[in-house]
Amino acid sequence: MSARTRAVSGLPVHIDRSSSSPLPVQIAAALREAIDASLIRPGEAVPATRDLSRRLGVARGVVVAAYEQLIAEGYLAAAQGRGTLVHPDLARTSPGAGAGAGVDPARPAIPVDARPDGEGRAPTDESLLGAERPAPLAPGAPITEGVVSSAWRSAWREAAASLEVAATVAPPLGDPSLRREIAEHLRRMRGTPRAAADVLVTAGTRDGLWLLLTALGATRGRTLAVGVEDPGLPSLRGAVSRAGASIIALPADALGLDTARLPDGMLDAVIVxxxxxxxxxxxxxxxxxxxxxxxxxxxxVVIIEDDFDSELRYTGTPLPTLAALDDAERGVVVLLGTFSRTITPALSAGYLLAPAGLRALIEPVRRDLGGPVSSVVQSALAAYLASGELRRHTVRMLRRYAVRRDLVSERLAGAERARVRPMDGGLHAVIEFSGDPERARRREADVIAEAEPMRLGVQALGRYWQRTDRDAGMAGLVIGVGGDDDAAFDAALRELRGILDRV
Structure with missing residues (x-):
């Protein structure tokens, strides 16, 4: 580690366990004061989270939460491969910045190969797995540890070499080799045998959703009415609204969408x-x-099938898609998938599978706008899929997710009026509060209020409903079972259990 990024030791960071202020708040305040007092200067590294947590005698997740807060405030910056630094831009905004602040304005405090655009570093290692680490219990965050393998590195080497031969822009609908590999992936992993021509490469689920809604809106000539599951993903509702469509809440129960209560004659599309x-x-x-x-x-009505984390199933094999039951020519199902959950969100790559009739509407829009995924990413992803490594990686990750799920049940077992709902797969778990509905909702709010300063990433179950007349008994929490740090995950579960016992 260079002198410029060497961590400053001996920082005056102390915690008071008798204080009512949460530990992450105390640590963040101490570091903030040290930075303001120039005890740590712009461009210098702060102690590693493991080192500082060991020194203070707290869980690493506590220190991570403090660092994430300071990153959000602009005091710190995460530099790939170099740890966490005092934000270099503070040298330009703080009084006395310059030579006296110990930063050479002619040289960047963050090395070139640590810049967010990755310039100067081949994307064959963890630099592509994302610099920001989610909160330990944040829903939807996958385990990206273990993605970097010989097959991963080989795929990126091949992609980089192909650029030297022909620097081409990927076709708007996607690289033909990647479309073939995605079709094969869907056949083997999702029980959906379809031609490569039915596949369009997207930048992820939201890109595919926006593309489809844009295509439908151009043909309907009016504001689209889109049905969404209730409860369902708030971010999905937000994406539909941003596309200019109106949202209709459709009741869902323990089995999924309640098809007996579907309305006739009022919807253009439904997301399931x-x-x-x-x-x-x-x-x-x-x-x-x-x-x-x-x-x-x-x-x-067009059915938009969000495949989300359906491949991550702990028991049995993944269920075939709804698209597998549909007609490949005159069908109504458009399948949206992403590699963000099985590989890494940093790829920003996914796919859309549509029958011929609907593709005729979608393809012109994509051709007009161009493809959103770079040719090098598509080439590397095609090689990675062809190697079969994604299937092996998914099997390995399923074992880890199953261990995480069991740990959730173990740590939260016996919590008063709280139960972990059975989950057969996925990246999250639901903790349902029982008892008087009004008290359960108040408890939900109180738990979230206490967990928020600790940066655990816990979400209120109530926020997933759109209807105000939702089942009054469904109050609780949604937590993620992903993230790479097993110790931080366990520590966060213990902290959550403490909150549940207090509230």
Whole structure:
């Protein structure tokens, strides 16, 4: 480590366990004061989270939460491969910055190969796995540890070498080799045999959703009405609204979308998660799937199947997609998938699978706008899929997620009026509060209020509902089971258990 990024030791960071102020807040305040007093200067590294947590005798997750808060405030910056630094820009905004502050303005405090754009470093290692670390219990964050393998490095070497031969822009619909590999992936992993021509490469689920809604809006000539599962992902509702569509809440239960309560004659599209409903985790039974398809054909409704984390199933094999039951020519199901959950969010790559009739509407829009995923990423991803390593990596990760799920049950067992709902897969768990509905909702709010300063990443179950007349008994928490740090995950669970016992 260079002198410029050597961590400053002996910082005056102390904690008071008798204080009512949470530990992450105390640590963040001490570091903030040290930076303001120039005890640590812009561009200098702060102690590693493991070192500081060991010195203070606290869980590493506590220090991580403090660092994340200071990163959000602009005091610190995460530098890939170099740890966490005092933000270099403070040298330009703080009084007395310059030579007296110990930073040479002619030289960057963060090395070139640590810049966010990755210039100067080949994307074959953890630099592509993202610099920001999510909160330990944040829902949706995958375990990215273990992605970097010989197959991963080889895929990126091949992609980089191909650029030297022909620096080409990827076709708007996607690299043909990647489209073929995605089609093969869907056949083997999702029980969905479809031609490569049915696949379009996207920058992820939201990009695919926006592309489809734009195409539909151009043909309908009016504001689209889109049905969404309730409860469901708030971010998905936000994406639909941003696309200019109106949202209709559709009730979901423990099995998924309640097809018996679907309205006739008022929707243009409906977004569903049939293989693993989010957040309750239900799998839509075959009878409901057929009823949904019949209803959609009868009403001229497009079914948008969000495949989300459906491949991550602990028991049995992943269920086939709803698209597998649909017609490849005149069908109504558009499948949206992403590699953010099985590989890494840093790829920003996914796919859209559509029958021929709907592709005729979507493809012109994509051609007009161009492809959103770079040719080098597509080439590397195609090689990685062709190697079969993603299937092996998924199997390894499933074992780790199963261990995390069991740890959630173990740590939270016996918590008063709280139970972990059974989950067959996915990256999250739901903790349901029982008892008087009004008191359960108050407890939900109180737990979130106490957990928020600790940066655990816990979400209120109530925020996943859109309807105000939702089942009054469904109050609780949604927590993630991903993230690379096993110790931080365990520590966060213990802290959450302490909150549940107090509140």
């Amino acid at each position: 998660t049939p293989s693993h409903q989010y957040p309750l985790g239900g799998s839509l039974p075959l009878a409901r799937r057929r009823e949904l398809l019949a209803w959609a054909h009868r009403n001229g």
